[in-house]
């Protein structure tokens with residue numbers, strides 16, 4: 365589909381010719397993604413300010429042009445920058461890079477969509493602000509806003525990134541500007557420090573939806589604590605249920621001292637420590653056990669971090685050891701001080717492998733401390749026969765094959781075991797490595813992330829990976845395990861039935877605000893063709 369001449373002329377008069385891309389090759393490049401699910405685009409427009417963004421949205425309404433906003437467009441494993449439907453204009457907000465306000469006293473920052481983890485890190489370094497960046501595994505160059513709007517989560521104590529969105533401003537699909545009732549009543553300062561506002565909570569409508577383009581968000585930040593200590597608890601498979609129970613108990617006992625806690629299986633752990641893993645095809649259990657033995661990797665490990673003043677973290681360390689020693693053969697706690705000490709010691713010794721492992725631990729420690737890092741990104745390249753580049757990593761552009769399957773699993777040990785068995789069987793039946801992580805959001809619920817990795821360089825691999833995803837979605841949904849977040853191939857279908865009040869309500873709100881379904885059609889709210 366071609367954009368009308370009139371629309372093109374008016375958009376160019378707002379953003380300039382350089383900020384409006386219509387050539388076919390760049391458009392195709394923009395929707396190359398790790399799912400291997402491209403779409404056709406009508407163009408890409410890159411405004412430089414909130415005013416330009418509002419003007420472009422209003423032009424889209426005037427000319428009935430469907431558009432799709434992205435902040436940095438690096439929603440890797442869920443579709444990247446690719447819209448849900450074909451023939452859509454990308455609204456690339458990565459050029460809106462202002463940090464509008466930083467309130468060190470009340471621990472919040474107001475950012476525009478293009479501000480990345482690294483931008484915030486550098487901003488704080490320059491001004492000696494000792495707060496943690498809300499880091500994720502996606503690394504330094506992804507936006508804070510896009511991640512929050514997908515309700516992504518991270519590693520530091522501010523794990524739930526939409527929970528840390530205290531306030532926002534958005535342009536509604538009809539062109540009007542939205543801010544909360546509290547702000548409208550004159551309480552703009554209170555608005556930034558009190559998430560729930562007054563009256564119906566409407567800010568939440570903008571996450572995992574298509575009801576407005578968010579122009580700025582206020583994010584709560586957490587101070588850099590005196591002590592960050594990483595801990596690892598080794599588990600044999602027979603102790604899995606005890607391990608689940610221990611995670612729950614630790615979350616209950618340690619509250620805010622505990623950051624994200626992950627329970628990971630040995631295939632997921634091996635992918636982090638074994639450099640030969642990537643060369644292999646999916647291994648049978650016997651070979652996996654051999655690899656695990658060689659690398660000193662247990663069946664399962666609880667991996668987490670403690671945050672707080674020295675005394676409290678040391679006390680929490682003792683609680684972890686007491687809780688876990690009776691069922692675990694190894695509990696390791698490593699603070700930055702201990703890490704530096706081990707590093708100094710190893711410098712003068714010949715143990716190459718140990719040095720490499722310690723370097724990995726150091727990188728993991730950095731990201732836990734709120735310093736953005738690429739440490740997790742190589743996972744996306746494990747099946748990529750081209751390997752990964754030396755410079756900036758971008759799994760979409762580097763031809764990686766990855767679909768994240770990320771269902772919610774109640775923290776009830778037998779239920780979690782059933783889930784693990786089901787996922788393992790389905791993945792192995794499709795010759796996909798079942799790499800399982802269970803992240804404890806709270807003391808009640810895990811979010812599990814399964815990276816379905818495949819090679820785009822091998823014919824048939826992508827189709828097989830999609831079949832595996834669909835089977836996982838079908839069988840896990842049947843068991844009650846639904847994803848907390850969807851990829852672009854699944855977003856439109858799941859919410860179709862208009863007789864279900866929850867779906868119907870969302871569709872009614874969409875119809876009221878955006879009767880022609882122009883903004884991000886199909887994104888989490890069913891798109892009926894206008």
Ligand SMILES: Cc1cc2nc3c(=O)[nH]c(=O)nc-3n(C[C@H](O)[C@H](O)[C@H](O)COP(=O)(O)OP(=O)(O)OC[C@H]3O[C@@H](n4cnc5c(N)ncnc54)[C@H](O)[C@@H]3O)c2cc1C
Nearest residue numbers: 434435436437438439440500501502507510511516517578
């Ligand atoms: C190895 C690896 C590790 C990863 N680790 C994590 C992790 O730890 N946690 C995690 O959450 N994710 C993770 N991801 C997934 C993903 O890369 C991140 O979530 C990333 O932050 C999302 O990309 P983005 O910030 O560029 O968001 P975008 O792609 O810019 O935005 C995501 C979606 O939100 C909507 N949106 C964006 N901006 C706006 C706006 N201003 N207004 C309205 N709607 C908007 C759009 O529909 C867009 O498609 C990982 C991916 C990989 C490959």
